[in-house]
Amino acid sequence: DVKVTQSSRYLVKRTGEKVFLECVQDMDHENMFWYRQDPGLGLRLIYFSYDVKMKEKGDIPEGYSVSREKKERFSLILESASTNQTSMYLCASSSPPGLGDETQYFGPGTRLLVL
Amino acid sequence: AQTVTQSQPEMSVQEAETVTLSCTYDTSENNYYLFWYKQPPSRQMILVIRQEAYKQQNATENRFSVNFQKAAKSFSLKISDSQLGDTAMYFCAFMKHAGNTGKLIFGQGTTLQVKP
Numbered sequence: 001d002v003k004v005t006q007s008s009r010y011l012v013k014r015t016g017e018k019v020f021l022e023c024v025q026d027m028d029h030e031n032m033f034w035y036r037q038d039p040g041l042g043l044r045l046i047y048f049s050y051d052v053k054m055k056e057k058g059d060i061p062e063g064y065s066v067s068r069e070k071k072e073r074f075s076l077i078l079e080s081a082s083t084n085q086t087s088m089y090l091c092a093s094s095s096p097p098g099l100g101d102e103t104q105y106f107g108p109g110t111r112l113l114v115l
Numbered sequence: 116a117q118t119v120t121q122s123q124p125e126m127s128v129q130e131a132e133t134v135t136l137s138c139t140y141d142t143s144e145n146n147y148y149l150f151w152y153k154q155p156p157s158r159q160m161i162l163v164i165r166q167e168a169y170k171q172q173n174a175t176e177n178r179f180s181v182n183f184q185k186a187a188k189s190f191s192l193k194i195s196d197s198q199l200g201d202t203a204m205y206f207c208a209f210m211k212h213a214g215n216t217g218k219l220i221f222g223q224g225t226t227l228q229v230k231p
Contacts, residue, residue: 031217040124042206042221050216058218090160094217102148102210102217106160 003027004107006091012113019078021110023091030096032074033104034058034066037088049074050096081114088112117142119209121222128197129230135182136192136225138207144168146212149183149190150219155203163205166190168212197229 007022031050035043045058047066055066067075088111092104119140128134151163166174166183173181178195207222
């Protein structure tokens with residue numbers, strides 16, 4: 001079974017703090033993704049990575065950065081947390097499309113509260 | 116740009132009955148994938164069913180089936196013999212076939228409650 005793990009299920013931070021969310025997958029997937037999930041808005045893509053050290057902005061990258069130093073690990077960084085970044089953050093991984101399994105496999109999510 | 120719309124924020128169904136969740140999308144692509152994902156309360160998001168746009172036949176997975184209408188850009192999910200464990204938020208999602216990034220575009224989600 002594919003396993004995607006996230007470093008924390010719940011996190012409480014103060015405004016202005018630097019926040020690191022980590023995601024690890026064990027299926028040797030090339031692609032990894034960070035989404036935020038908000039009620040009524042579904043999942044919105046923040047950043048994704050299609051290879052080590054490669055990254056591309058998603059639909060809402062402002063206020064976030066990412067790091068992918070190893071294939072299995074993809075980190076999301078909130079440089080200076082703000083209250084409007086209070087949300088559920090979901091990580092996912094997948095193989096590239098066309099190789100037989102386009103499914104994205106998700107981690108359990110991190111619920112972040114910024115005070 | 117592609118968009119995905121789920122017009123039913125909440126739905127409920129009695130146990131053992133059938134329910135259909137709606138999804139429409141907008142794209143100029145001819146080849147793509149469509150997915151339904153399920154997110155149970157406080158649990159991990161998992162894939163329910165997927166459909167490749169070039170396939171005419173509607174996908175089925177046990178009690179779950181889709182009605183894929185390519186011309187109408189509609190992709191509804193039918194759950195037959197609903198079970199309490201089907202209570203979850205359901206997301207419809209679109210992926211372009213071209214390119215290697217596998218980006219998903221999600222709808223807003225439909226919360227389904229199965230009542231005993």
